[in-house]
Amino acid sequence: MHKPESQLRETLGIPPEAAKIIVFAESSHWDPNWLKTSTQYYDDFIQTNLDQALAWLEKEPRRRYSVECVFFLRMYWQRNPHNHERIRELMNTGRLWMTSSGVTTADTLLPGEEALLRDFLLGQEWLRSIGVNQEPRTAYFTDSFGCTPALPSLLRAAGFERTAITRIDGMYFAGCDYELARNFPRGGSSAELLGECIKTQDFIWRDANGAEILCHWNAFNYGQGDLLAARGITRVYLFPLYFKDASSGNVRNKIESFYAQLAPLARTPYHFCPIGFDFVPPIENLVEILDRYNQQEYPRSGIWAVNATLDDYLDFVDCHRDQLPLVQALDPNPYWTGFYTARPYLKKIAHQALDQLVLTERLAYLEGQNTHIQEQLAEDWWSLAVSNHHDLITGTSSDAVMEAESYPWLEGILDHTKALCERLSPPSSSRTSSKKRSELPRWEKEDHIVRINTPHYQIELDENWGGCITHGVFAGQGMLGGISNDVVTYADSGGLWRMGHEFKGGHFKQLTAASDQFIALSIDEEEDCLRVSSEFEIKGETILRETLFFADSPLVFGRITGRAPAKCTMTIRFHPAAPHQELAMAQPGGVVERPLEKNYSPTYWSMQSFAHANSHPDQPGFAFFATQPTAVASLQGEAIEFIALRNALREKAFGVIGIPANPAAGFEKQACEFEYAFGFTKDGGWQQNRLEAIADQVKDHYLGKRDAFRYQEQVQGQVKIDAPKPVRIIALKRAHRGEGLILRLRAYQIPQSPVTIHLPQHPIKAASLCDARERDLQSLEVEKGKITLSLTDALTTLRLIPY
Numbered sequence: 001m002h003k004p005e006s007q008l009r010e011t012l013g014i015p016p017e018a019a020k021i022i023v024f025a026e027s028s029h030w031d032p033n034w035l036k037t038s039t040q041y042y043d044d045f046i047q048t049n050l051d052q053a054l055a056w057l058e059k060e061p062r063r064r065y066s067v068e069c070v071f072f073l074r075m076y077w078q079r080n081p082h083n084h085e086r087i088r089e090l091m092n093t094g095r096l097w098m099t100s101s102g103v104t105t106a107d108t109l110l111p112g113e114e115a116l117l118r119d120f121l122l123g124q125e126w127l128r129s130i131g132v133n134q135e136p137r138t139a140y141f142t143d144s145f146g147c148t149p150a151l152p153s154l155l156r157a158a159g160f161e162r163t164a165i166t167r168i169d170g171m172y173f174a175g176c177d178y179e180l181a182r183n184f185p186r187g188g189s190s191a192e193l194l195g196e197c198i199k200t201q202d203f204i205w206r207d208a209n210g211a212e213i214l215c216h217w218n219a220f221n222y223g224q225g226d227l228l229a230a231r232g233i234t235r236v237y238l239f240p241l242y243f244k245d246a247s248s249g250n251v252r253n254k255i256e257s258f259y260a261q262l263a264p265l266a267r268t269p270y271h272f273c274p275i276g277f278d279f280v281p282p283i284e285n286l287v288e289i290l291d292r293y294n295q296q297e298y299p300r301s302g303i304w305a306v307n308a309t310l311d312d313y314l315d316f317v318d319c320h321r322d323q324l325p326l327v328q329a330l331d332p333n334p335y336w337t338g339f340y341t342a343r344p345y346l347k348k349i350a351h352q353a354l355d356q357l358v359l360t361e362r363l364a365y366l367e368g369q370n371t372h373i374q375e376q377l378a379e380d381w382w383s384l385a386v387s388n389h390h391d392l393i394t395g396t397s398s399d400a401v402m403e404a405e406s407y408p409w410l411e412g413i414l415d416h417t418k419a420l421c422e423r424l425s426p427p428s429s430s431r432t433s434s435k436k437r438s439e440l441p442r443w444e445k446e447d448h449i450v451r452i453n454t455p456h457y458q459i460e461l462d463e464n465w466g467g468c469i470t471h472g473v474f475a476g477q478g479m480l481g482g483i484s485n486d487v488v489t490y491a492d493s494g495g496l497w498r499m500g501h502e503f504k505g506g507h508f509k510q511l512t513a514a515s516d517q518f519i520a521l522s523i524d525e526e527e528d529c530l531r532v533s534s535e536f537e538i539k540g541e542t543i544l545r546e547t548l549f550f551a552d553s554p555l556v557f558g559r560i561t562g563r564a565p566a567k568c569t570m571t572i573r574f575h576p577a578a579p580h581q582e583l584a585m586a587q588p589g590g591v592v593e594r595p596l597e598k599n600y601s602p603t604y605w606s607m608q609s610f611a612h613a614n615s616h617p618d619q620p621g622f623a624f625f626a627t628q629p630t631a632v633a634s635l636q637g638e639a640i641e642f643i644a645l646r647n648a649l650r651e652k653a654f655g656v657i658g659i660p661a662n663p664a665a666g667f668e669k670q671a672c673e674f675e676y677a678f679g680f681t682k683d684g685g686w687q688q689n690r691l692e693a694i695a696d697q698v699k700d701h702y703l704g705k706r707d708a709f710r711y712q713e714q715v716q717g718q719v720k721i722d723a724p725k726p727v728r729i730i731a732l733k734r735a736h737r738g739e740g741l742i743l744r745l746r747a748y749q750i751p752q753s754p755v756t757i758h759l760p761q762h763p764i765k766a767a768s769l770c771d772a773r774e775r776d777l778q779s780l781e782v783e784k785g786k787i788t789l790s791l792t793d794a795l796t797t798l799r800l801i802p803y
Contacts, residue, residue, distance in 0.1 A: 005319040012312065013062070018304040019269050022259050023313045024225050026286065027066035027276040028053075029142050032104060033401045034391040035238075035664060038075070045237065045279040046072045047079070053282050054086055057095050060287040064309050066097045066276075068140050069104050070123035071386060077130060084130070091132045097309045099140035099164075101127065101773065106388035108141070108148040109333070109340070109606045110347060110629045112354045113588045113746060113795060114730045117772035119385040120158040124773045125736050135773070137161045138311050142222045142276070144390040145497065146335035146606075150589025150794065152211035157589075157795035159771035162214035162314050163205075166222045168194070168332035169599055173221060174234075175660040178504050178653055186599050190332045194265075195219055201265045201272070202317050203327045209590050209750065209794045214314060214321070216272060220261050223277030228254050229289055237279040238663065244284075251289055252297055259303050268320040272313045331592060333606065334599060338498040338651075340606045340631040341569070341643040343395030345670040346402070348628045349410045350387050355703060356417035357381060361733040362715040363424040365741065370734035373420065380416055383409040396496045398664045425714065438528040441549045450521055450532060456554040461485075466514035467521045467534040467545065474554065479620060479680045481638075482575030485558065487514040487545060488641065489538050492569045495651035497662045499569065502600050505653030511568070512538065514545070529557075539565035543645075555625070555679040555698070563671045564647035571633075571641040574678065576622040579637050580613035584686045586695065590794050591686060591748050596634040604631035604643065609695035612686040613640055621681040623691055625698040628674070644674040675702045692748045693726035722756040725749040727791070737774035740801035744772070747791055758786040762802035770799050 006016065014021055030046060032038045050073075053065045067073050077087065090096035101124035106116055120139070127134060139160045141147055145167050148154060155163055167173065170189020172181045185191035194200060194217055205215040218224065226235045229251060232242025262271040275283065283289070290305040298304055317324070341347075357380060364373035391397050392406050441454040448463035449470075460471040465483055472480035489511045493500035501508035514536060524531045530549040535542060541563055548557035564570045584593045585607035597603045605611075611632045614621030624632065624642055631643045650665035652658060677698045681689045704713075721727050731744040743757070758764060763785025768776045776799065780787050785803075 103385035104389040107390040111388045146333040148587045149331040149592045152207040152213040154589035164216040166218040225273040225275040235280045270316045336498045337604045339394040341646045342496045345672040353413040380413045467519040481577035484574040486573045492648040555677040557677045560644040560674045564645035570645040573641040581615040585611040602633040604633045625677040745796045766801040
């Protein structure tokens with residue numbers, strides 16, 4: 001039960017009659033690794049900042065300070081055992097407050113769903129382990145560059161009731177563009193929708209799955225109040241240009257100017273002014289400064305200023321929930337798009353690390369070694385959770401930080417989990433060479449044209465057109481309207497965050513395409529497929545393109561291996577015969593339908609696992625599948641392309657000027673494999689064609705080719721699910737909290753009829769529905785060792801207690 005508004009006001013000392021309240025919420029924003037390593041950041045800032053925060057909390061008993069994630073708090077705890085009691089006391093009395101249970105402030109567009117849910121669990125479990133009773137209801141995404149449009153589903157799955165976000169597409173953010181603020185918000189953007197059409201910072205966000213969450217948007221950035229007691233430009237550690245000024249006049253002017261900014265977007269008497277840009281120290285005498293303002297100015301201005309937390313603010317807003325607008329299917333993207341595919345090797349190994357961790361846990365269950373293996377995987381899971389950070393998996397850290405921490409952490413997970421899998425599974429269970437040879441597609445080569453024929457399609461590839469596909473008939477219909485599976489190279493003046501056409505003074509221009517030249521094709525008959533490959537050079541970089549044809553599959557599989565040339569982005573381009581008017585694609589937590597363009601032309605949309613392009617349910621569609629995050633763009637509704645490789649170094653406007661908000665540069669040193677598949681749908685959308693299930697099959701196909709996954713088949717029969725629509729197991733492990741096993745399910749199409757689940761080897765004795773932080777929600781009835789339940793969400797967590 002939420003407290004009544006009068007009680008909340010009394011707790012914070014807000015007069016009952018006050019009609020204009022501004023809440024100053026002071027919070028950390030500490031990036032684990034961005035321009036410095038985590039150790040360097042800790043030594044340079046964290047120890048001092050937290051020492052000061054604790055001291056001010058004790059000096060001003062009504063003061064509150066928030067920490068937005070667990071990572072550096074844990075490091076401080078480990079290095080300062082003499083402060084354990086102070087920290088525990090301040091946290092358990094609600095004065096040192098967590099605005100999430102996450103290990104990091106994650107990016108929510110690029111990690112896998114299980115990585116994100118485990119992030120929230122691990123942070124919560126660490127808090128419990130040190131005797132802290134906080135269980136956050138809010139997840140605060142201070143600085144993530146957009147977020148999944150299925151964020152309500154993702155957060156509800158983890159037991160959160162509300163969120164706050166900052167960066168959404170089309171908004172103005174100082175230091176990001178060589179343009180005037182009056183050019184923002186961009187037309188048709190989320191910032192225009194919230195800021196000018198609906199005119200709100202607070203709203204109920206309902207996603208396409210029907211999940212709802214209370215959301216606050218920081219329309220004026222996450223450090224709006226940083227200069228409350230100072231004059232200057234910024235207190236951000238990179239270029240602190242300010243001097244302290246806590247005088248009555250300066251504080252009065254700042255409070256009233258902040259209020260004037262916030263008031264036009266307020267739906268309630270409460271206005272949220274965040275304090276806490278990157279690594280800024282606590283403001284001295286914050287409570288005293290606000291008390292002085294209230295005493296001197298409140299009778300005149302009617303504005304009451306208070307130091308409180310984001311949760312306090314949202315508690316107040318929740319009291320006026322009926323006054324908040326309902327915003328359906330909000331998609332706060334694309335904010336920037338370069339980070340979707342910056343450092344492709346990093347993104348690939350992050351997803352491989354997740355896959356191997358999940359597989360290791362499932363093998364441990366199979367071999368009866370759950371507890372032992374969970375302990376051995378603890379640091380690996382922690383490192384993976386850190387990789388969710390909005391400057392790690394995005395690739396927006398400096399080269400030095402990537403090489404010192406990011407790559408070693410993820411590569412270490414791969415090495416360790418591979419070794420554990422080998423120990424867990426007996427040698428006899430590994431793959432043998434006795435597999436029966438599959439029937440291969442029929443093929444011929446004549447005059448530089450390779451023709452391939454299967455029961456599902458007839459395809460031609462032409463060496464004169466760069467070895468691309470020039471003709472394609474799928475299921476008896478001509479589905480290609482032009483050269484396809486082409487590899488296109490763009491000159492890109494963007495960098496780790498942004499593509500070159502996203503900012504004034506940048507460029508993104510096609511340089512060349514494989515189809516511009518003659519490229520010889522090599523044809524190899526392999527055990528289960530026909531492999532057609534070609535090598536070509538682009539600006540000194542050798543690129544290998546492989547196209548794989550299976551007689552028993554309607555999909556064509558592909559792989560691009562290499563490294564994009566410096567300052568270049570490489571795409572795979574297709575020309576479907578049928579035009580398309582919208583794109584549907586998987587994102588963490590669900591599937592989103594998007595327009596062809598928004599904010600940028602072309603618009604590269606973040607996608608995971610699959611994308612589908614069509615114009616009408618009765619018309620054919622084009623489906624693309626990938627095993628790692630990528631970006632998809634429509635070229636005026638006629639062609640579709642996907643980014644395979646990218647090596648843009650740093651955002652440069654007008655060829656020479658760096659952008660202050662994007663200070664890191666990065667050169668991709670590693671070659672990378674981009675694995676994909678494509679095919680066509682005769683009619684219907686992604687739902688009717690069950691593309692999410694096909695995407696899982698494509699991923700399993702490529703996983704099965706990796707040495708570390710030669711034991712994948714052993715875990716397939718661990719759980720039996722009888723469901724009318726595709727339901728995928730994304731985790732099966734020993735519970736961190738409570739007893740039994742945790743089974744996590746994903747269903748992008750929520751089944752309308754009940755689902756039955758059982759464990760063939762271990763009948764179920766008891767079961768309950770819980771959230772991803774493993775807090776039980778309700779008991780489930782068990783009958784003959786099975787449970788039957790109705791799934792109501794895209795992500796479901798179950799506790800199973802076997803006999």
